[in-house]
């Protein structure tokens with residue numbers, strides 16, 4: 057339907073707003089030339105400190121959260137697989153907007169915070185998995201001290217957490233829920249792919265590590 061296509065396009069254009077890049081630029085910094093060169097919260101933190109990293113994180117989460125919350129209006133109380141697929145692709149559009157933003161030459165972020173927003177937006181049933189994913193991210197960071205590895209692990213685990221949530225909550229018809237698993241798996245794969253340089257650095261022992269909030273280069 058036309059309504060769906062409009063929401064899909066809106067989600068992309070919202071997702072494409074490069075908050076990290078814009079905040080850095082407002083301070084006269086080109087974020088692409090700092091640290092990892094990424095436009096996400098982590099790299100903004102390198103350039104401007106923790107406070108701005110948190111601001112950027114919430115804004116990037118909102119880019120996934122708001123379109124998915126809005127898309128809730130397009131599905132019925134007990135969604136069919138097609139309705140669910142449509143809803144999930146709205147979240148996808150926001151994440152793809154963040155990763156491939158039209159405004160800055162399609163060179164965007166890694167999709168972590170925005171896909172967290174997407175998962176949190178699968179309201180009201182599956183919001184808890186988003187918080188569990190965040191807890192996995194925090195725990196991995198505490199143990200490994202790698203931000204990138206934490207993001208990859210949280211993303212890869214998310215389809216499994218969602219599957220468990222579906223089974224435990226038992227709210228929707230289980231045979232209709234495959235779009236949720238398929239889309240979150242594809243997203244986890246894309247997030248991992250976007251971290252390929254980080255993975256190379258981890259293998260080479262050159263990825264920076266975070267100790268008690270402070271970053272150390274090996």
Ligand code: NKO
Nearest residue numbers: 092094096097098099168189193204207210211
């Ligand atoms: O600059 O390459 P860098 O070191 O900055 O940055 C690597 C980093 C990039 O990502 C970010 C965003 C940080 C967000 C932290 C909160 C993460 C919560 C994890 C939940 C993941 C849910 C994924 C759902 C997939 C379907 O990694």
